[in-house]
Amino acid sequence: MKKILFVATVxxxxxxFHIPCxxxxxxxxxxxxxACSECRDIPECDKLFELPISRNPADKANxxxxxxxxxxxxxxxxxxxxxxxxxxxxxxxxxSRRERKNGARVFYTxxxxxxxxxxxxxxxxxxxxxxxxxxxxxxxxxxxxxxxFKLAKRLMRAENVRLIHGVGCDLERFRRPGIGExxxxxxxxxxxxxxxIVFYAAELNGNKNQGFLIxxxxxxxxxxxxxRLVLAGSDNMNGAYRKxxxxxxxxxxxxxxxxxxxxxxxACDVYAASSLREGLPxxxxxxxxxxxxxxxxxxxxxxxxxxxxxTGFIIKPGDKESAAEx
Numbered sequence: 001m002k003k004i005l006f007v008a009t010v011x012x013x014x015x016x017f018h019i020p021c022x023x024x025x026x027x028x029x030x031x032x033x034x035a036c037s038e039c040r041d042i043p044e045c046d047k048l049f050e051l052p053i054s055r056n057p058a059d060k061a062n063x064x065x066x067x068x069x070x071x072x073x074x075x076x077x078x079x080x081x082x083x084x085x086x087x088x089x090x091x092x093x094x095x096s097r098r099e100r101k102n103g104a105r106v107f108y109t110x111x112x113x114x115x116x117x118x119x120x121x122x123x124x125x126x127x128x129x130x131x132x133x134x135x136x137x138x139x140x141x142x143x144x145x146x147x148x149f150k151l152a153k154r155l156m157r158a159e160n161v162r163l164i165h166g167v168g169c170d171l172e173r174f175r176r177p178g179i180g181e182x183x184x185x186x187x188x189x190x191x192x193x194x195x196x197i198v199f200y201a202a203e204l205n206g207n208k209n210q211g212f213l214i215x216x217x218x219x220x221x222x223x224x225x226x227x228r229l230v231l232a233g234s235d236n237m238n239g240a241y242r243k244x245x246x247x248x249x250x251x252x253x254x255x256x257x258x259x260x261x262x263x264x265x266x267a268c269d270v271y272a273a274s275s276l277r278e279g280l281p282x283x284x285x286x287x288x289x290x291x292x293x294x295x296x297x298x299x300x301x302x303x304x305x306x307x308x309x310x311t312g313f314i315i316k317p318g319d320k321e322s323a324a325e326x
Contacts, residue, residue, distance in 0.1 A: 003031045003076060007069065007083040007092040009053055011040040017167045017282070019043050035072060036088070055087055062091060069095035073104075082107040086114070090130070093137040100137065108134070108158075109142040112279030116147060116300055119277070132156060144280040147300040165304075166280040174289040177266040185267035196227045199268035199292075201261050201283050202275065204254075205236040209274040209297065212320070214241060214250045216272075219324040227251070230268065232258045265290040273302060276317060280304055288312075295326045 004025060008014060014022075014034055022032045022044035034042060035049040042048055049072050053065035065087075073081060073096050081104060083092035089108045096106050114127040132155060135141055141158035143149040149163040177185070183193070191197055198217060202208040210231055217229040232255040235241070245252040258264065265271070271287035271294050278301025285305065287294060294312030296302035306312040313326040 001029060001031050002079045003033065004080040004082060005073065005076065005078045005092075006032070006034045007051075007081065008034075008036050008088040009055055009085040011036045011038050011042060013084055013088075014042050014045070015040070021167075033072075033076065033078075035069060035092075053087055053091065055085075057087065057090075062087060066091045066095055073099050078104050080105045080107060082109070084109050084111065086127075090134055093134045097137055100139070105139045106137060107140040107142065108138045109144070109164075110148055110152070110279065111144060112277055112301060113148050113151060114277065116151070116277070118299070128155065145300055145304045147304075148279065166282060166285070169282065169285040169289050171289055173262045174265065174286040175262075176289075176291040182266055185263055189264065189267050191228075191267060192226075194226050196224050196270070197230055197268040198227065198270045198272050199230045199232075199264060199287075200272050200274065201232040201258075201264070202273075203233045203236055204231065204241050207276050208233070209276050209317075210241050211244055212274045212297070212318070212323075213272055214245050214248065214252055216320050216323045217252065218248055218250050219320055221251070223324070228253065229272075230255065230264070232256070232261060232264060261286070262290070265292060268292065270295060272323070273297065275299065275302075278302060295323060297323075 006018060025032050026044055031046050033047045034045050035051050037051055037053050039048055039050045051065040051068055052061040054061045069091055081092055081096045083089040093106055096104060100106050115124040135156035135158045138158040141152055141156055141161045143152050143163050144166050152161045200213060204210055213229055217227055220227045229252045231252060234257050242254055265287055271292040273281060273284055273296040276299060278299050280301050284294060294306050296306050296312060296314055297317050298314050302314060306314055308314040315322045315326060
């Protein structure tokens with residue numbers, strides 16, 4: 001039986017993006033293993049390894065994670081090691097060098113390079129050389145948007161560079177609301193009938209930039225007094241966005257991690273995506289499938305999905321007035 005190991009920093013990466021792939025592989029006779037920072041119940045996974053891995057490259061825990069990965073890869077005779085996320089990708093490729101020489105194939109999916117058009121110069125100085133180095137340890141480098149594909153073809157040294165437009169969207173779960181469904185869901189979720197709900201589902205962090213939306217909702221209230229911002233996602237900001245909302249009086253509901261994102265989308269009025277950097281955002285695909293109008297900050301991943309003025313609105317980073325008008 002062929003064996004494959006998936007590596008990522010956090011288990012959410014597998015839970016949100018990879019279960020259909022795991023299922024397909026198992027149906028075709030593969031044994032599926034995964035390694036990440038925390039043991040969770042991950043469907044369609046035959047074996048899960050816990051790693052002391054951190055998103056912070058300077059965290060000494062990553063040395064232990066590298067050693068653990070090297071042990072895992074060395075003992076299990078994998079046919080493919082498929083790594084994701086910056087630290088998962090770096091450590092897995094380093095740990096798989098010997099096995100790659102012995103016939104294992106190493107795949108890396110870049111979910112949006114940190115260096116890109118419009119990115120700070122520091123990102124290019126720090127991340128481009130690192131990606132170039134690790135690309136030399138890669139058999140298949142998979143990109144998910146046109147801009148990254150062109151960059152990878154020009155700058156990287158992987159054996160093969162491919163373009164696959166994301167992981168797709170489950171159209172049975174993410175669909176337009178039926179007759180009367182939106183009103184029923186709003187009542188069940190505690191939204192008032194006249195509220196104008198702006199929704200964003202993403203981890204609360206600096207790149208996702210929810211602070212921008214908190215400022216925008218205060219501007220929007222001048223013309224839409226019933227406007228509310230609803231944010232779903234784990235908090236990686238130590239409460240900073242909650243404090244910003246409280247200090248400015250912004251009407252924001254912080255829902256935390258939710259399993260009912262399709263229902264929340266069908267209950268809301270607008271989907272706003274404020275992230276500064278994206279590869280190809282699944283959440284926008286899901287919002288589009290639900291029929292929500294999209295307002296998105298300009299970046300390569302958003303541009304790949306949203307045609308300004310036709311399938312949504314693209315706004316400049318930091319342009320609160322244009323966002324509120326949209």
